[in-house]
Amino acid sequence: MERRVFGPGGMSMAMTRRDFLRNGVGAFTIGLAAPAFLTELAQAQGAGSRTLVVLYLGGGNDALSMLVPYTDPYYYSRRPSIAIPAGDVLQIGSDRGGTQLGLHPRLTGVRGIFDEGRLGIIQRTGYENSSRSHFLGQDIWGTANPASPQSKGWLGRYLDTLPPPVSPLVAWDALREVPRALTSETVPVPAIPSAAAYTFASPNTGSEAALERAYAQRIASHVPIDRPHLAFVNSNIDAAMNTLDKVALVTRYVPSLTYPTSGLGQTLRTVAGAMATGAGTRVFWVQLGGFDTHASQVGANGAYPRLMTELNDAVTAFYADLRNQGLLNQALVMGFSEFGRRAYENGSVGCDHGAAGLMFVLGGLVRGGLYGTAASLNPDPKNPTLENSGGDVRHETDFRSVYARVIDGWLGADSVSLLGADFRRQDLAFV
Amino acid sequence: MATGDESIRHLLRRAGFGASPDELDYYSELGRSAAVDALVDYEQFDDDVDAYIGQPGYVGVTARGAFSPNTVINDARQRWLFRMVHSARPLQEKMTLFWHNHFATAYSKVAGAYGASDAARMMAAKPGEDPAGLRGQVETIRAMCMGSFRDLVIAMAKDPAMLVWLDGRFNTRQRPQENFGRELMELFSMGVGFYTESDVYAAARVFTGWNLRRTAAADPAPKYEFAYNAGSHDASAKTFTFPIYPDGGRTIPARAAGDGMQDGLDLITAVVSFPATARRLVTRLWNYFVSELNPPPEAFVDELAQVYLSSGSNLRHVVGRLLRSADFKSDANYFTKYSWPAEFVARSIKEVGWNGFTVNDAVGQMVNMGQVLYEPPDVAGWEQGAGWISTGGMLARMNFAAQLSRTQAASLASAVKPYAKTPDAVLSYFLDRLAPAPYDDGAYNDLRAYLTASGSWTGSDAQLRAKVPGLVHLIVGSGEYVFI
Numbered sequence: 001m002e003r004r005v006f007g008p009g010g011m012s013m014a015m016t017r018r019d020f021l022r023n024g025v026g027a028f029t030i031g032l033a034a035p036a037f038l039t040e041l042a043q044a045q046g047a048g049s050r051t052l053v054v055l056y057l058g059g060g061n062d063a064l065s066m067l068v069p070y071t072d073p074y075y076y077s078r079r080p081s082i083a084i085p086a087g088d089v090l091q092i093g094s095d096r097g098g099t100q101l102g103l104h105p106r107l108t109g110v111r112g113i114f115d116e117g118r119l120g121i122i123q124r125t126g127y128e129n130s131s132r133s134h135f136l137g138q139d140i141w142g143t144a145n146p147a148s149p150q151s152k153g154w155l156g157r158y159l160d161t162l163p164p165p166v167s168p169l170v171a172w173d174a175l176r177e178v179p180r181a182l183t184s185e186t187v188p189v190p191a192i193p194s195a196a197a198y199t200f201a202s203p204n205t206g207s208e209a210a211l212e213r214a215y216a217q218r219i220a221s222h223v224p225i226d227r228p229h230l231a232f233v234n235s236n237i238d239a240a241m242n243t244l245d246k247v248a249l250v251t252r253y254v255p256s257l258t259y260p261t262s263g264l265g266q267t268l269r270t271v272a273g274a275m276a277t278g279a280g281t282r283v284f285w286v287q288l289g290g291f292d293t294h295a296s297q298v299g300a301n302g303a304y305p306r307l308m309t310e311l312n313d314a315v316t317a318f319y320a321d322l323r324n325q326g327l328l329n330q331a332l333v334m335g336f337s338e339f340g341r342r343a344y345e346n347g348s349v350g351c352d353h354g355a356a357g358l359m360f361v362l363g364g365l366v367r368g369g370l371y372g373t374a375a376s377l378n379p380d381p382k383n384p385t386l387e388n389s390g391g392d393v394r395h396e397t398d399f400r401s402v403y404a405r406v407i408d409g410w411l412g413a414d415s416v417s418l419l420g421a422d423f424r425r426q427d428l429a430f431v
Numbered sequence: 432m433a434t435g436d437e438s439i440r441h442l443l444r445r446a447g448f449g450a451s452p453d454e455l456d457y458y459s460e461l462g463r464s465a466a467v468d469a470l471v472d473y474e475q476f477d478d479d480v481d482a483y484i485g486q487p488g489y490v491g492v493t494a495r496g497a498f499s500p501n502t503v504i505n506d507a508r509q510r511w512l513f514r515m516v517h518s519a520r521p522l523q524e525k526m527t528l529f530w531h532n533h534f535a536t537a538y539s540k541v542a543g544a545y546g547a548s549d550a551a552r553m554m555a556a557k558p559g560e561d562p563a564g565l566r567g568q569v570e571t572i573r574a575m576c577m578g579s580f581r582d583l584v585i586a587m588a589k590d591p592a593m594l595v596w597l598d599g600r601f602n603t604r605q606r607p608q609e610n611f612g613r614e615l616m617e618l619f620s621m622g623v624g625f626y627t628e629s630d631v632y633a634a635a636r637v638f639t640g641w642n643l644r645r646t647a648a649a650d651p652a653p654k655y656e657f658a659y660n661a662g663s664h665d666a667s668a669k670t671f672t673f674p675i676y677p678d679g680g681r682t683i684p685a686r687a688a689g690d691g692m693q694d695g696l697d698l699i700t701a702v703v704s705f706p707a708t709a710r711r712l713v714t715r716l717w718n719y720f721v722s723e724l725n726p727p728p729e730a731f732v733d734e735l736a737q738v739y740l741s742s743g744s745n746l747r748h749v750v751g752r753l754l755r756s757a758d759f760k761s762d763a764n765y766f767t768k769y770s771w772p773a774e775f776v777a778r779s780i781k782e783v784g785w786n787g788f789t790v791n792d793a794v795g796q797m798v799n800m801g802q803v804l805y806e807p808p809d810v811a812g813w814e815q816g817a818g819w820i821s822t823g824g825m826l827a828r829m830n831f832a833a834q835l836s837r838t839q840a841a842s843l844a845s846a847v848k849p850y851a852k853t854p855d856a857v858l859s860y861f862l863d864r865l866a867p868a869p870y871d872d873g874a875y876n877d878l879r880a881y882l883t884a885s886g887s888w889t890g891s892d893a894q895l896r897a898k899v900p901g902l903v904h905l906i907v908g909s910g911e912y913v914f915i
Contacts, residue, residue: 059809132628133617135811176801177814178821191821197799198823201830203837203900208885212901215881216829219909222873229724229769230868233820233910237829240822294598294610296544303543347606348598353613388628 050410051275053268053284053333054155054181057311059292060134061337062351063358063393065304066107067121067374071100074377078344082298082351095123097373106308109316110362118319119362120430122402123372124385126356126395130339134292134353137338142180144400144419149180154403155283156184157418158411167280168242174267174286182285188239195270198240198247217241250274256324260313264288268318275327282411288314291337295348302349319362328364332410332431334402335360340393343377343386355387356395359402361430371428372396401425438463440866441765444915445720446470446754447521449778452864464755471577471751473520480518481510481557490516490780493791500555501567502548504538505794507555508804511569512790515777526576526750528773529719531569532815534587534619535807536596544595545655553592553655554805563652568592569805580712580744581703584619588695589657591643597810600643604665607635614810615699621707626673633669637683637694640664664691675701703744709736716750721759722767723816731758766868766914769816772800774915775828779907782865784839792834799827820913829908836900836907843903844895851890854882861902867911878905 069075070086089102090111103111113119127146131137139149152160159171159182171182171189182189192198200216202209220237224230253273259265267286274281290307297304315333322328340357356375362368375385375393387394400423404415408424409431416422439459443450447470450458458466469475483489485498492498492509500510515524542550556567566574568590575583587593588611594600602608612634616626644658670682675697683694702708713735717727735749742748753759770778776793797803801824807813836843850856858879862870870878882888882898906912 132613132631133623134809136623173821176799176821176824177818188822191823193799193823197830198826199830200826201833203833203840203904204897208897208901211881211884212904215877215884216905216908218877219874219905222871222877224871227871229817230910230914232817233769233825233913236820236822236825237908237910240826243822244826294608295601345606346601346608347603348601348608350598350601352609 049280049282049330050412051282051284051331052155052406052410053271053286053331055315055333055335056179056285056287057291057307057335057337058287058289059337060137060339060341060353061291061357062293062297062304062341063123063337063356064341064343064377065297066104066308067123067358068102068104069099069374069377070102072374072377074343074379078377078379079351080345081349082304082345093370095370095373099374101370101374104304104308106305107312109312109319112316113319113362114368117368118364118366119360119368120366121370122359122361122397122428122430123370123374124356124393124396125336125359125372125399125402126340126393127398127400128395130355130392130395132339132353132355134338139180141336141338141399142183144403152185153179153181153183154418155181155285156187156189158407158413159184159187159189159283161413161418162187162282168239169246169274169279169281171283172271172274172279172281172285174270174284179285182283188235190239190243192243192247192270195247195251195273198244200241200244213241246277246279249277250279253277255321257317257321259317259321260310262310262314264310264314265317268314269321272318272321272325272327275322275330276325293341293350294346294352295350297350299349315362323364330364332361332363332366332406334406336399336402342391343375343379343393344391355392357393359399361402361406363431365431367430371430397425397428398423401428404428405430436463437762437765438760439466441762442466442470442754443521444774444778445759445768446525448515448524448774449781449915451516451781454781463760467751467754470522471747471754473523476519478520478523480514480520483517484510484513489513490785491787491789491791493789501557501560502551504542504547504551504554504805505791507551507567507569508794509790510555511804512773512777512793515773516780516785516790522750523573523576526746527569527573528771529716530572530576530583531804532807532812533715534568534572534593535810535812536568536590536592537807537809538592538805541592541595549655550592553595561652561654563646563650563654565591565654565656577747577750578745580739580746581700583746584615584699584703585696587619588615588638588641588699591655591657594641594643594657599638599641602635602639602641603660603663604636604639605663607632607639607665609635611635611641612638616702618811620702620711621705622711625705625707626671630671630673633671633683634698636665636667636669637698640688640691641695659692661688661691664688664694666691669694671698671701673701673705704740706736706740709739709744713739713749716753718768718815720750720753721756722764723769724767725764728758731756766911768915769819770913770915771813771815771819772797772802772824772828773804775800775913776831778915779832779835779912783835783903783907784842786839786842788835788838793831796827796831796834800824800831801827825913828913829904832907832912833904836903839903840896840900844892844899847895847899851895853890854879854888857882857890857895857899858902861899861906865903865906865912867906867909868914870909870911874909874911878902881905 068084068089070089076083088105091102094100140146142153143149143151144154173191176193178189202212220234250273259269271284293303336359340354341351342354345351379390381389404423405428407413407415500506538554554567556565558564558566597611598608599611613631640660640663642660646653666688668685739749850860
């Protein structure tokens, strides 16, 4: 499966400006937002507004190692070399089905958040006929449309509902490329993998350098109607110029504690900085990759414990920093992955692509706890909590029901229209 | 002042990495048809580009300690960029990059398994320079990039870095490992829609025993190498939902384990021979060489798929036909491809100059442009086309342009001196030399206005030293220069 390119598609060269705006390139209309508005806008949308931080666990998170059904004998018989020993898990009680569960032993700080009641874990999230392909899976989760995962992203559609003009930093992608979930018709999404490197350099200094910056933006501000792909590139340059100064402000943020030096730690430090400096960002997208643990998942140098340490240390620091800054109630972190992994291990101390996984939410206003029920890992093909002849975990909660709650209960938008159907569920009142 | 036929410049942007003034002269003198021959039949030129690394007159490299591209991955990245800038065989580097993206293997996972030095060897070592004669994955690709696709896939299936990347090293009959078998079908050949999950299971079993071994510790030059372990091979029959054999047979028969390697060869031979594979590869080559903005005409795909299938997946035939096609030559396809960061960087070095410049600075900026050589983001390779473009990515391109033009300020100013009399002549010189996609009037006027924005034009040396690098920065950093 090839990933598709997000950008201007095969548009007619004869299109009018209005056609282009209606149909065309998402990152294009920034040029229309009058710069004079931007300052007030940032103030209006900055501190005081709710922020969603999407944390994508890239590669297919092994949910059964993160949230361990440590009393299920099949968990140990089917995963003899990768199971987390019952004595090591961080016990967090039972779900409503009575299954006792424990967090991965490296998630000590995260367990503290759970104990405070600010971490919700939604078990067995997924969808019917789950794709085992990373790329198709990412598109399905990104569009929230398993039947036709080529549309704009679910968060991009949300951004499209915001009344213009929107802040140029209304969405903040911490990756180098914009994920499908954030592709939008009308809102440019800046990609800011490193706030420190997000600067304008010049071969000159002083006023000559300032002049170059002004001309670079002037050149990019042209909207060649008959050259939509050039307009798309120019709109990105223009958006970069419009966001440089605000991002520079974020880099001067002084957190209340020292963040881990890991990639995720530094990214979440930047997110806190953007929140604290009133960047006006409603949606952040951050990623922790490396979850495609086909091999060498456990052990002293195992991939999974390393990932859990990075996740735990970064999220714990972020949570504490936000609390110290008085911003905790403005943040909702939502974690997900494109699929869970097989119920049983493979021969390389790892496990292969599976179906349902888990999602989690945390933040100052989250109603924490265990949502949904764990699977029984009994390999009996008739076991209703598994699928694929007892090989993979079967979903219990459609991931779009979690999205729906985030949209309705946090972003204040209408999930039925954004998701194209009613996925709301009363029992998922985590926020 | 550089001159050149537009069709030659187009050819060199696509089949190479742009052109330095000398290259442009060379290929222009050949004429278009002979230039294509020279690009495609590149074995007529010595493969000696690496010998010029560190020599005066060439772009520089920066090493911590001794420059060691066979064992240090950052040095391997520099060596490859050096080749892109200076190779007499630009199409070989271009095809190597194409297949590096296709068989997208990332150094970091190999390094996680075996450490930095062995991983760099497995990705980039030249056999003649490795103590054990190990050939790194990208060197294997480089040697085979215009041969038979079937041979290339087989080489990749046995490639040590690939055996780590897609976990083939763990694939045993007790515990079949699906990773390679799945991607062979999903990404390397026919693509999604032509196989089922049951084919994934069967393919995993086919490649059981295609593992890795380390030569004995007593070996003075140990290395990891492919090993077929008959004892780990699942010798039973494997049935697919698609035909494996020319007679339509869908079952790879049970074989003695000792003969079981033939299973994998049978499966690879089958999948590379599918019309769906031919059409998918041709479409990918179209996007890489001809256009990302215009879709390939059906007749083009039909014709090249036929060349592929009738030539036994001969890539030189396919690519040669593509470069000689009317579609490739058509000026409607000029500037219809978003440059990859590697293309952007190598082209701008060639066109702006490299006096005192080191490709190490390009390696650094390419991180933020979104392309780290030997480190594709995942097994599907890089997100291409508009996927390269983001605010951060454009800033990185602009900042690279700033860095490059700063280092070349003196030579650029002196090169344009004969045209310094008017700002229009200066602008015209650089538009010809850098050959970006055409500017519309508005952007052109802005470039022109920049030259006189801080004072009237005198053409003095001081003015040239400030304005010339600024102008080159603005051109190379503009949206027009993204397209090739």
